Amino acid sequence: MESQEVEEKIKTLAKWVGESQNIVFFGGAGVSTESGIPDFRSIDGLYHQKYDFPPETILSHTFFEAHPDEFYRFYHDKMLCLDAKPNAAHKKLTQWERDGRLKAVITQNIDGLHQAAGSRNVLELHGSVHRNYCQKCHKFFDAAYMRAHVGIPRCDTCGGVIKPDILIVGGTSLVVYPAAGLIRYYQGKKLVLINKGTTAYDQDAQLVISAAIGKVMEQLP
């Protein structure tokens, strides 16, 4: 997309934000790529890397049960990005919530970066790397414990295998379904899509900004 065209669209979005007090933001992995956490689908995303199965398969409950060692190899390598910091997109959403413009952030991400930026009403559809439970005695473990335990992390009380509290995509259809389902609930006339690539919902949106989300958000009021 031409940068002048993007600039015009950002101005429109800025006007809409200025007029709104009921914004809901729906996000996915692209929100955190500018914080250094790779997404699943971009050119340099997780699909182009060294694993024998797609991320959705590795992160499914069936795979976790059958191959916990392989699951945790991937999880430690790709999902426990505990040093990542919120970027301009996370920070802008926090500011809008404090200003009373934004009511909720709905996210597919499990990285906890919206909360790290200060957002309060965050609905995590797929859980969080910050919540982990022993499958046997249900004792809670934080992300630091998970990072410190290479291999399959086990409960320090009963020895049970710890499972991240992550409700992850079981097949490809779910990647699409929650987003599609939620977007259909929106009845208004200001659906805005900010995404680097095209999406299946571009034609349903009133404003499609094909650009990096952090760069777009930092230009908004």
Ligand code: NAD
């Ligand atoms: P996805 O990988 O399927 O798609 C990411 C989309 O974001 C792509 O269309 C890409 O073009 C776009 N994008 C990437 N960087 C962008 C940027 N800076 N600005 C604007 N757009 C950008 O991601 P998904 O739809 O969220 O589905 C993947 C699943 O994997 C989700 O369920 C999610 O929970 C999980 N996941 C989470 C994280 C995380 O927590 N940070 C990271 C990877 C995957």
